[in-house]
Amino acid sequence: MRGKTGNNAKTTVSSEVAETLLQEGWKKMDLHVHSSCSYDVPPVRAMHPAVLFEKARSKGLDFVTFTDHDTVKAYDLLGWEREGLVPGVEISLNDPEHIGHTLHVNVFELDSEEFRELELIANQERDFKSFIRYLRTHDLPHMYNHPFQFAIGDRPNLWAVPELIKQFPVVEYNMQNLTEKNLITAALARKYGKGLVATTDSHTGGMGAVYTLAKGETFREFFENVKKGRSYIVVEGGARRHITKELNSWIELVFTMDRQLREDLSFTTKVPSFDRVISLFANDRIKDFPRINSLAMKFFQNFSRSGLPAYMYIRAEKPMVSRIEKILNQIA
The missing domain is CATH 1.10.60 (Diphtheria Toxin Repressor; domain 2)
Incomplete structure (x- = not known):
């Protein structure tokens, strides 16, 4: 059984089942990938967007995006119009008044002008409500990245995360994160009727090791099906x-x-x-x-x-998992 489709029915499937779905016309995408345009990626030829684009297509990814940190330089290098290419970016936003820690938001199908306007909101206004309002007004597909992963030096406002998830159409199951955190995120996505995607968040060219499946001849159709829960994730292998x-x-x-x-x-x-x-x-x-x-x-x-x-990283993060579970139990 593949499980039901529809809202609140986010289902993990095996790679074998995924192959069957792909043969039936479903599409495959990794929605969080970095190239050499990100500040924290080695600037080598193997990580150039053009090289990674061809690598992604060779891995069977139907839609390819590069969500570099606060830059759309990849598309200046590649060109904004290319078959299967979805312009994207990972924007950092710290709203000290309403949230208190840094959020990472992937935005898709934006152009260079929309990126500049979003950057102004993120860096000058630093206002989450204005940021979300802009995304909705301009009808830009967007998702909440790794809700329980925080920047070094941040003081996480764990109470805010469930409320933040409510504001996004899609949240992320991120393979650079602990399995326990991802399972909590998936549970909250089900609870609030949000779409769920599986991503590598790769900084080394490992895109497509996990991925999301949905129907759609265009990325917009693909993303709409994800929002509605008409999608599957493939996350074999475990975080370690x-x-x-x-x-x-x-x-x-x-x-x-x-x-x-x-x-x-x-x-x-x-x-x-x-x-x-x-x-x-x-x-x-x-x-x-x-x-x-x-x-x-x-x-x-x-x-x-x-x-x-x-193992050292996972062990160091365990206390955070306990804190998250404690707070969510109080909310429930």
């Missing part, structure tokens, strides 16, 4: 596996990139101690010795494959 794979790919990108470009890289593995150790080895001095550089890369990749960095 996906985080480990992402980290392993990132290590390779960092150790093989031009040394002049490394200094400005601000990507984080989410394990601060691991970040510091990598930064000691992925530097100009090591780059002068290719054999040592290669050995260092292999060492860190093997350490990553052990799953220990991902």
Whole structure:
């Protein structure tokens, strides 16, 4: 049984079932992907939007988007009009008066002028209500990214998250996040009748490892079906596996990139101690010795494959899960 379609029936299906749906005309998309245009992505050729676009299409993604952090440069490089390409961006918004922590919102089918106007609201007005009003007035598809993942230094207002979810048509099951957090997000999406998408949020070219299925000849039709719950997500593998794979790919990108470009890289593995150790080895001095550089890369990749960095991150986040559950129990 595939489960019912319709509002509040967000269903996870296996990749085998997904293949059957694709043969029946359903479409496949990863709605949260970063390219080298994001500040925290290694600026290497493999992460250029043009390279990633072809890679995404080769993986069978029917619609491709790049939701870089607060920039639409990818579309200036690619061109805004390309078959299967959906202009998108991930905008950061911190409304200190009404929320208190930073939200990340993906916006789709916008143009450069709409992006500039949204950036002004986010950076100058810093007003969530004005931001949402603009999205609705301009009929721009949008979604609430990783509701329970917070920026370093933020003081999360956990009480606000359920109310925020009510304001969005779609929320995200993000594979860079803990499974427990994603399950809480999925439960809230069901409770409030919101669409749910599965995304990689990949910063290393790993798009399509998880994805969303819906019908639609256009992205707009696809997204409308997601909003109505007429969609499925494929999330096989678990958070630890996906985080480990992402980290392993990132290590390779960092150790093989031009040394002049490394200094400005601000990507984080989410394990601060691991970040510091990598930064000691992925530097100009090591780059002068290719054999040592290669050995260092292999060492860190093997350490990553052990799953220990991902385990450290997951363990550090467990107390947050307990806090979320406690607050949601009080709300219920």
